[in-house]
Structure formats: C-alpha cells, structure tokens
Amino acid sequence: MIELQDATKRVGNVIHIKPTNLTLQTGHFNVLLGATGSGKTSLIKMMAGLDPIALGKVLMDGQDVTRLNTQKRKISLVHQFFVNYPHMTVFDNIASPLRVAGMAQSEVEGRVEEAADLLQLRPMLHRRPHELSGGQQQRTALARAIAKESRAVFLDEPLANLDYKLREELREQLPDLFAGRGAVVVYATSEPEEALLLGGQTALMEDGRVTQFGPTADIYRNPENIAAARVFSDPPINVGHITVSGTQAHLAGGGKWTVTDIADGEYTVAVRPHRVTPLRTTDADVELTGRVIVTELSGSDSSAHFQHGEDAWVSLATGVHPYRVGEDHVFYMNPAHCRYFGQDGQRVA
Template sequence: MVGVRLEHVTKRYGKVVAVDDVSLEVKEGEFFVLLGPSGCGKTTTLRIIAGLEEPDEGRVFFGEEDVTRLPPGKRKISMVFQSYAVWPHMKVYDNIALPLKVQGYPPEEIERRVREAARLVQIEDLLDRYPQQLSGGQRQRVAVARALAVTPRVLLMDEPLSNLDALLRVQARAELKRLQRDTRLTTIYVTHDQVEAMVLADRVAVMNRGRVLQVGPPEEIYSKPSSRFVAHFIGSPPINLFEGTVTPRGVDVGFVVLPVGAGSLEEYSGKRVIVGIRPEDVHLTASPGFIEVEGSVWVTENLGGEYVVLVSVGDVILRARSREKPESERVKVYLDPSKLHFFDKETEARIFS
C-alpha cells in the first residue's frame, strides 16, 4: 500500500491533448475517484498510473519512487476493467490463481491467497464453478478477487460496475466500499457516474477536457463547486442555472431580485453572472427569509419517496424537490438565499465561497 502522486502529467494523441498538465496526490489507503464525462481523460490518466501509457510530459510517483518509465509488471498494481475479463475455460479458483501462478508463488501460498480473496468478495462457494455459470455481478467479483489476490500496492478500477443493472450496481457499490474500508488498499476508481463517486469516494477529482477542475471530499464539491461545469455535473436532479444582472439591490434574474452578501459582487456591478441553486433548496412551502416566486407547474416527476417538480417561472424552469405533489397548476416556490451559487459568465469560475 502506497500513495500516488502525479506531477504535471500531459498525454497527447497527435493534436488531441487527452491529459493536460494534471497534478494529483492520492493518499495512502484512500479511495480516490476520477470523475467526468466520456472523453475527459480520466481513463487515460488511470492507464498512465498503471503504466499502460507513457506520459509525454510529467512524472508519476508511488510514494517517493518515480515509476514514470517503469513497466506495469514492476509497479505491483492490480487493475479491474469495465469488462469482466475472466477466462471462460477456467473455473473461478483458477481465474483468481492465474496471476499468482505466473508470478511463481508456491501452491500453498496460492491456495491461501485465493481463498482469502474469495472470502473478501464473498464468493467462497463459487470457486468450483465456470464463469458461464455465474451472474454478471458474480463475474465482476471474480475479477476483483483476482486483483486482490496479488496484494497490490495500488488497486485501479476502470468503471467496473457499468455493465451491471441498476439494482446490482447499488449492491456492488456498498460491497466495494466495505471491501476498501477493510483492506485499506490505495484505490483509484474511474467513473462517469456522479452518484457512484459521491457514495464511494474519500475524495473526488472532477475532470473535463483533460484537466482537473476540482479535487476534494464529495460533500465539499457538492456544496462549493469551483465552476459552473462542476456544479452542473454533480447532483441529481441537476442544479438550476440561470443568468442575472448585478444591480445595487442584488442580482436581477428577471422574475425576482436575489439578495447577495454586502460587497460580494461589487466588481461585477452591471455585469451578467450565472446563478445556481440546487433543487433541494427550492421549496414548495414557505420558511422565514426565503424568497417567494410564483409560477406554473410544467412537469411533476414521481420518484417514489419524493417528487421533482419543474416549475416555469418567467423564462426559467426551476426544479424543486418536494415530499408532496402540488395540488394546483399555479404554485409558489421559495428559494433559500443562503444556498445560492454565483459563477463568472465569461470564465464560469465560482465567484466567491
């Protein structure tokens, strides 16, 4: 087990910059998630850490060891891919044991490690089966067990749950979190699923267009997104975003003037800014200090335990989360002014914390 550090790593494919000057530090024993949309550079970054790709610039460290030019086999890492990558002609036991046999471990040590890895992922009773006799979730457990059996310094996972159905993904997320907590392996996990990142990660790095936009604990990234992109990418249902003009009275967004802290937006006076507020901070019931606006119910989405109500207010559609279904087409919604986010319209960066 070891920490991982990337210093100014860049990777190009012709004119395409896949990874653009990325610097990251993953702490020893941390569950670290690389999150972003398809094509953002997260998998390329993972492959550089694994040694499957060489960076054009920058360096990769495991602890204090520079592994930038070290081949994958010398890095003592394990990798779990999106595809299960289990050998169909081998039983589960042999699938897990294969890398140990290749590395020349004695039979008794192979036996111990295989059974311990199988116990960790709860497939001890499946060791005598073939992959075609297993469900998708069980096959993915075999792939994880095989990665754990070699006792890696770093465990790398590239969207390992994306081939599972929704209910199985929820179960597998909990199992992965428990497994990492028990083993304390330094784990770097790639996903485009922001819910998965929020549930699993000790810290998240949000990426887009090859760059790291923000790094921090999930709750920090959710509550204080560093940019419009991060605010929109994190959160389900997504954050409400609309534009407004900064005036002496506050930010005029057309349907209401939103108050801001004294002096907070002075340098933006007369300029357009982007305003954000999350659906859970838009209410259908009044509270002291909340900002009241009126609109028409556009769509109501029933999520079982709650509703997401889309309300048309002026030229803006506001999403609100509510335990109760609105009873009429015209409704009042109430915005919590302490939960407003403001972003620069040109740079899309967060204006203040």
Template sequence: MALELKNITKKVGGQIHIKDTSLVLETGYFNVLLGKTGAGKTSLIKLMAGLDRCASGSIIMDGQDVTRLSTQKRNISLVHQFFVNYPHMTVFDNIASPLKVAGMAKSEIQGRVEDAADILQLRPMLSRYPHELSGGQQQRTALARAIAKQSNAVFLDEPLANLDYKLREELREQLPELFAGRGTVVVYATSEPEEALLLGGKTGLVHDGHVTQFGNTADIYRQPMDIVSASVFSDPPINQITVTKKGATFKLDAASVEWTANGTTASLSDGSYIMAIRPNNVLPVKTKAATVAVTGMITVTELSGSESSAHFSFAGQNWVSLAHGIHPYEIGADRTFYMDPAHCFFFSPDGQLVA
C-alpha cells in the first residue's frame, strides 16, 4: 500500500498555495510532515484526504487514481488536533459511526469497536458521552475510530497539540505501536522538530507550501540539503551568520572570531559561506569540543525543565543557546558562549549545503 502525490498543486483565490509537490508515502512507518504554522501541512493533508481539490497533478492510492474521488470513497481517516467527536453519541457509537455508515454487520462492528477500545484503554468508557471524558480520553476516542475503520490511510493533523504534557508524552510513545503492522499509510503533521525525531520514520519538511526535503527523519536532521530545510528542522531557530574561508581559516565576517578548518570543511574553496549551527551546540561553558568563543548581549532567557536557553545579540544577529542544566543569565549583560565547529553546517550563498 502506498499513497503517491504526482505534481499536485493547490490554488486559493487564484494564488498558488501548495507548490508542485511529488511524494511517495508508504506503510510500515510514520510519514511526518514537519513545518511551522501556515507552512502548508494541513493543506497537503486536505488534498490527500479529498477535502480540497488539486489545481493540477494526481493522487494515487494503492495503484488507483483517487484525485477526483470524494473523501467518503477514499477509505481514509482524519484525526484533528481538536477533539472531533459527536456529543450526542456514546464513546461506543462514536467509534462505530464510520462502520455503521458503511453498512457493516452489527457483530463485526461490535468486535472492531471493542478491539480498538482495548488498544486505547477505553473499554470502561464505552457507555460514556464525550462531555464526561478528559481531553486525552476524547482524543483516544478519535484515534480508536480511525483504528476501527481500518482505513487505507490515516491522517493525523497535530493530534496531540491540545493535550497536556504528560498525555502528549504517553500518546506519542503509543502512536507508532498503534498503527504498526496494519498496512495503513500514516501521515502525521507537526510543527515540532523534537516530535518528528521521536516518531522516527520518514519526514517531509514543509515551507511556504513546498516540501523542501523528504527522507529518513534522522538522515535529514543530520544533513539538511539547504538552509531552508535546516531552519525548518530546528527549534529554537538555527543560528546563522556569514563566514569567509581563506586558506585553512574561517572568519566570521561581522566579528573578530576565527578558527581552523578541519575535516570536510578543510577542502572547501576559499570564499563566502552561510554558516549555521543549532542552539544545542552553542553552550555557556567551554568544553573540549566547543572551543570557538562568541560573545553577545543577553536579550531573553528561558528555563524549561532541566534546560536553559538564552537569546543573545551577536554580530547583528539574534542567536540562541540551549544547554542542559540551570545557568544564570543576566538580561542586558554580555556573555560568552562556545560553539563546536564540528556541528556547523556550511551553505553556499544561494543556500545549498556544501559541508
């Protein structure tokens, strides 16, 4: 089973909203669409689900052209970030609703609903109504409906966004197992790079209505093909600055900072490059690897669990450091951070990865 997008586009008010996109999404793993809010993830899902029409191109599902088929005829399930359950129906009837519409026998409906309820730990709640459930239970009901339907494709549009932290962690761990071995194409949209990494599988990076890169999630995290992809796959935002290489030396154009090129960067030609480094590789303490010092004025600080982040003004740019542990920062004060050159990406002036 595969879901293939062939040169699909979407227009809104005569303007191109989804640019020419071709993808092959397969079973056996999560297919993640990662991008910031407004990048086009939901629009792509609506096209795949048949909720919106393609301006051009075609959608092939299991070898069949479904481009012009209605949503009902595509045998798909869609789970939104909001708890979409029928308030006048019990949990049992909510899970069973697409099966009843399909005219399935009562005995088969009973079995499918109970199996899905057991998987999602909803058996004690089958006689309850949505208003009697917690947010997590309501979302599990929506997921159970998708599992019971046994769809060819399941689209999960930021399904955990409105849950509290603990529930998100629990369901995030369970989701890959829930759909494992079901022969279903699973497409999961998220705006969080960390979530894409945790889910694994394959990821399509979405920016401005265009999939900039698609492949194994870990691979494209380690080697984004251009500066746009690197930016999409970084939260907090990836740090960027222009550097010049001359001989064996790199120098930041807007600061008196330089270091010796080594590894793959040593073979780069002399010239100007865009250098980028993720915030977790810019540290407030010097280590054996993080040796290149950059100093800037602290503008914003945040504590998140066991991590400390600091935004600082450096060479006319807003940079971010993200470090484990609690680190004292003073707003308005200068602070020196240390970066590891081995974790720097280098892009050509037009934004393509070179090292």
C-alpha cells in the first residue's frame, strides 16, 4: 500500500502538486487519469522518490519513505520511452536490477526466464535493444519490472509510443501480468478509454490535484464535480448553462425538459457526446439545433461538433450521418443521462 499524506511538490514558488491525500492498494490497478500537464508524472516521481516533497509524507506499507532514495524504496518505473541498456542483451537488461541487488545467479536466471515467458520474449533473450521492435523493447522494460518483484510498479503512459495494435494487445495483458505479485501498480494515462479498460481504481487529476478517487466505473458514471466530468470524457463532455424554474429546466441556446429534486436556480448541465445523437431514440428526447462546425468519421462512428447557443457541443453516434459543415442540424439529447452541477462545480443530481 502507498499512502500520501498532504504530499506537496513545489518548484521555486510554484506549487506543482497541491496537498494530496491518497491511498493506493495492492491487488488491482491504480490509474492516474488526466490531461498532459495535470500532474500525473509529478505525482509518480514523488511516490518513486525521484522528486523531493516540499510538505507531507509518503508511506509504503506503513513505513515512512519520504526521505528514502529511490533504490531503498524498492520500486520499478516504466516510461513511455523505451529505456533499455543498448549494450546489453535482453536477458541482461531484465537481469540488471537483480544483479545489482546481489542475487544468486540461479535465482536471476529463474526470474528472468519466468518474466520473459510472460512477455513472450524467450526467443529474443540474446538480442540487443536495437534488434527489437518498439513493442519488444517495451516488453523488455515490463519484464524487468516484473522480475524485480518490486513493492511498487509505476507505469507512466507506457503504451503511448506504440502503434494501435500493440497498445491493444499489451493493454489487455497488463492487469494479468501484475496480478497476484503483491505490488502496488500505478498506471498514468491521458486516455479515459484506457482507464475504463484497465478497471481498478482511478484518481482523476487536474491542475496538480486529485479531483476524485474511487472505482473506475463508479467515477465514470457518477462524477462528483464538473472537473471530474471533464477529465473523464473523450470526446469532451458537453456542458451547458440551465435555469431551473419549478420542474422545468431551460437550456441556454434552446431546449427544455422536466427535472425533479432540483431547486430553482442556475446550474451547469453535462452530458456525454454519445448521449447526443442525430436520431430520436426515445419520446423523452430533447431537440437541440446547432450549426455544424466539424465532422469526423472514425471506424463505424460519426462525430459532429456543433454550436448550440454560445456553447460548442459534440455528438457521437454509430453509423455514417449526412452532416454538412456550416449548416444547421437537429440533434437529440436524452435528459435521463444528464448530470447537474451547482455554481461551486459540485454535483447536485
């Protein structure tokens, strides 16, 4: 277990990580999800001992490691870049931390071969990194982390530089590779879809702070605040201003529907793009008219970015749809999938 207690990072007078309290457990994936610059890598470096902490503590299995160097924390770190020793074979790359630790050669060989088998690297053990593909180089780095049997494994966007097919393959394998190894696994990503596929627990990050933490699927369904809703959506979540009067919600730019248990006042409404479609799906759908700005076709899905009042919205729908850029188009939103936030950004319904 890794526990952060008011952990804070400063660079000069600038606070990079605001006081953070977070407990990361063994036994499942712990995902840090946020846009580039949100603080994911900084938080990992603090936990790994690569960056100093200005205030607060880092505990590993109850032990205060705040002032311990990286080597004494017994951790592994896998970057998005392929970090391997170019003059060493794959075998020696995987074995390097074990030899530094003074492990017997017979145990080194056993651990290296086990990790190589897990990552399908046994035929490459005598090759050097320049003889490997990008995917094989990253598998070597992952095998080194597995063979080391660390207390904590930090994966900082490890699949970002791989092609799509390799990303899909490794993403599916990662939870199983580290299952049952007794390590805290922390995985940083900027892709909401990746967090959902990995499951486990997710900490949403924005501007150097954790905005929400909990089971990944629960956070996706029930963001506690508008910041969390924005982080956990790709394409961007649709956000609009509404006025509630009685049981009626009136959306700026046009559109109204019935609401319950929400007091009269001004609110922000948020709805994910796949809940805004070019075709009516239920009798309760609210009609929205907007001018199409950009259209995209990705596989079997079509997206349309459109202007609704003063807000830019996105529709994501299955199939090919005849949008025309610069023309008005009617879209339909099901209010059952709306989330409502107060003036302070906290969720009210």
